[in-house]
Amino acid sequence: MSQTPLIQILFLSVGLFFIGMYGLFTRRNVITILMSIELILNSVNINFIAFNKYVYPHQLEGLFFTIFIITIAAAEAAVTIAIIINLFRSHHSVDIEDANELKW
Amino acid sequence: MDISMIIFYCIAAFILTAALLAVTTAKIFRSTIWLLFSLIGIAALYYWMDVQFIAAVQTVVYVGGIVVLLIFSIFLTHKANDAMPRPPVMRRIWAGLASLFGIALVLHLVYHHSFATPAGAGLNGDVANIGTQLISTEKGGYALPFELASILLLASLIGCIVLAMRKGTANVNSVE
Secondary structure, three states: OOOOOHHHHHHHHHHHHHHHHHHHHHOOEHHHHHHHHHHHHHHHHHHHHHHHHHOOOOOOHHHHHHHHHHHHHHHHHHHHHHHHHHHHHHHOOOEOOOOOOOOO | OOHHHHHHHHHHHHHHHHHHHHHHOOEHHHHHHHHHHHHHHHHHHHHHOOOHHHHHHHHHHHHHHHHHHHHHHHHHHOOOOOEOOOOOHHHHHHHHHHHHHHHHHHHHHHHOOOOOOOOOOOOOOOHHHHHHHHOOOOOOOOHHHHHHHHHHHHHHHHHHHHHHOOOOOOOOOOOO
């Protein structure tokens, strides 16, 4: 079997994306929601690498997108954790149901 | 089915199992450790796809950086052995149904789309190649996004310090 395993990798990343979505729907804790977002970003990275490797093998664009996504995810995680610590300081909880002052 | 596909299926099963446990475990610290295993599995997948540089970046930034940050924030805000309250059954059912529907829809679309996969030359993912194109200023170079990313990192660094500063002691501009 000489066919490229692109479709299997896409199936894997679809599974990973929707596992992240499930976590986003069910969890009510800010830290676990952040973890679900990391899973979703990782599934997107797998897609970029797979398309670059198997569909456009003479370019490197997907690799660069992956590197920049990882950079932005790191910055985002750092800022989110600063916000979480601030939230915990003012509300003594990291549950999103407890932070409802801006809810209309 | 050759040996490399068997390795791929093992890696895929490991990633999906660890991810599923990460979003369903009740204890938040265990959930982070499962996320760690899932990210290591994704790094292994990058090694399997022969993009060693991305695998190294994934290991250093995600496994060594983001997960450690998450563990720090858990220890600052939780007791290590706290179990989170289970989500209500109805919410779990609807979330599961929505996710399954999404998986079915996207798998259907992906399965019936034929991708043009050129045979022959593989990806040239040398670190030298990546580095040259990353800071090249010519057409197709990524020098501008590279510099913008450094500005973004600086901004987030300053933003974190400002956000995490305790009110009243270090904030000079506060009126109170």
